[in-house]
Amino acid sequence: MAKMTSGYVDYAGFKTYYEIYGERTPEKKPLLILHGGPGDTHNYLLNYRDMADLYGRQIVFYDQIGCGASKIPHQEDDFYTYDLWIDEFYTVREALGLDDIHLFGNSWGGMLAMMCMIRDDAGVNSMVVNGSPVNIATWLSEANRLIEYLPSDMQEAIAEAERTGDYETPAAKAAYNEYYRRHVVGCDPWPDYVQLAMSPEMVGECYYVMQGASEFVVTGKMKDFDIRADLHKIKVPTLMLSGTNDEATPLVVKEGYDLIPGCEWTLVQGAAHIGNATHAKEYLEAVEGFISRFD
Template sequence: MAFQTEGYIDFAGFKTYYRIFGEQKSNGKLPLVMLHGGPGFCHNYLLTYAYMADRYDRQIIFYDQLGCGRSAIPHQEDDFYSTDLWLEEFYVVREALGLDECHTFGSSWGGMLEMLIATHDDEGIHSMVINSSPVRIQTWLDEAKRLINYLPEHMQRAIQTAEATGDYDTPEAQEAIAEYYKRHVVGTYPPFPEFHAQSEAGMGECYLVMQGPSEFVCPGKLRDWDMREACRRIKVPCLAMSGTDDEGTPLTIKEGVDCIPGCEWVLIPNAVHEAHLLHPDLCMRTVEEFISRHE
């Protein structure tokens, strides 16, 4: 894999970890900054895209958002975490790494963060790939309930019980969640690939604060997420990317595509939420072909 370097950037009294693959060259290709999901995952599950550095001679930059992975911090009060925190962090990372001009790729929550960036200060960002991200959280939750209805009845009951009790660790609930993840999130049953497992192991408490106890409910701070009107102001060229079997269903993604002016959309057949795990070549090629048109 291409030359890489890593380090830490001071932010909010803590340290944000970054990892860079490839070198920035005078070949006209701008760096691609990767924004991971959650909020609470870390960059590891997206490392498939690091191979773009060798394949396309483009610098690829990852970082763990504060509170996640190698940017973990001690326990904080709930009011510490907010969308504004990670929005500010993005600009601090860009400045520290000298990323005056770049592209961005956002996975799930990372794509939601891109929506915030594009409606706040998009200077120097040439394009954005929004990978399976909801423009409205209620649509996401409604579609999750619909997908759950296709599970075997005993699994549906297990998830309903877990939601009622708040206990998602029972064998029945874990079996149901594993089936949902296989069908719509990861594409395989546990144990998941090592780099995905590393992302889950590094899950920060911010997921509970922002989302909640599972993918199926959102009592956290993102519960009122609705960027439909704000996204109509986006001027950065955008590509939506998602899978036909994705928990970010075509209905969910189309709602955002319809709001973002000129947004393109690639729907990957037989792909789940983390499409790059089973379709790495297609995903990398799709991203490169889009961003290379906006250098």
């Protein structure tokens, strides 16, 4: 297995944790991976480290400030902003000498990647956006449409949980688990590395500040997220990557695909939102096949 090194980068008065797999070579530019949330951790994407062994490419992860190994003491809500994580992206790159890279983001990580490429794409040779909305209203309408395919008792349990704020009833847990099995993780039980990433001790309070209590109602700061008007500014070669069972449905993904100049799209049959958990071969091959064209 490829050698792993880890450490911390000073940021915003705290420390951002990173992991690097493999060695940097002249033939292959490093791939920097941005996880979702905001508030999840890099762990649920950890099998992308296999690209270091499979393709001889250095793979770099970091836990965004406020979660995982970059968890911080409680902060006031106004601490968490898009700019917090955008600026962290550039800070981590500078600290680690990542001035000539490829970029990958899953879910919120893809949203973050797109915002960064709208601001300043220097040194980024290509970008893969995996299951990410460009307009949160479409994401929510599609999530609520997908609920309608659940059994009626599960639909009722989700509606009741959203109404009361009690997500701990057996009926609510069963309904959310089924939605996650179908559209988020794609399997049950979850792989160990996904369970770790989603565990309460890893997920940061920023998830509740930015998103809210669940996948289906955004009450946090992301409730008005919409970057469609700026997508034409993205000049980096971009691949949209998603699964047919993804909560980022084809309609969600197509909004970005249509507006990013020259964008490409790979749709993986049978995969959910965390497609690497069930379709690792297809996802790793899609990413490497795309970014290797821009080495």
